[in-house]
Amino acid sequence: MPLTATGFPGLFVFEPVVHHDDRGYFFESYNANTLHKEGIDVAFVQDNQARSTYGVLRGLHFQHAPYAQTKLIRVLEGSIMDVVVDIRKGSPTYGQVYCLEMSAENRLQLLVPQGFAHGYSVLSPIAEVLYKCDNFYHKASEGGIRYNDPALNIDWGIPLADAVISPKDAELPFLADCPHHFTFQP
């Protein structure tokens, strides 16, 4: 599974090797050994799957310690704009935004380390998103940052007038007011 660095420490894009034949195609959507060979060892314990319609915007979310989560994200149907923000104090990319268009067609996967806020918007009529997490859901440890934080100025790939946002997400704080931070560990 070829891996591409993003310039953000610990944040990687994977593009699986697809084997095509007369029947269709086959690819390994996850292989711990392949990641291990790239120096990445993550013990995933929970898979999440979410289906959304066009314009749905989920995020930006994280869980703080001791329930922080590494996530490996991919799209099973449709296309999304995936967005992460580095909130690790001391990171060379602290406060910076990384966006990646991910789809069932391009099969890209994004490995998001602990210490990033994560969200996505749906670009297609329907999107089905699957992500692995290395820590269990813990409601009391949930944190987030507002999708329209002016300091981040995120391009979600859709007009914000079309965005469908949960009441919880609409009230998240801006990064400058966020009470939770991570410490960068090189």
Ligand SMILES: Cc1cn([C@H]2C[C@H](O)[C@@H](COP(=O)(O)OP(=O)(O)O[C@H]3O[C@@H](C)C(=O)[C@@H](O)[C@H]3O)O2)c(=O)[nH]c1=O
């Ligand atoms: C995240 C999560 C939610 N839930 C429940 C809580 C709630 O009743 C329902 C929907 O939860 P939410 O509104 O938080 O779902 P959602 O807004 O899709 O939350 C997700 O957003 C993306 C961007 C992420 O990165 C994830 O980590 C997660 O925070 O599902 C679980 O049971 N387990 C979980 O792991």
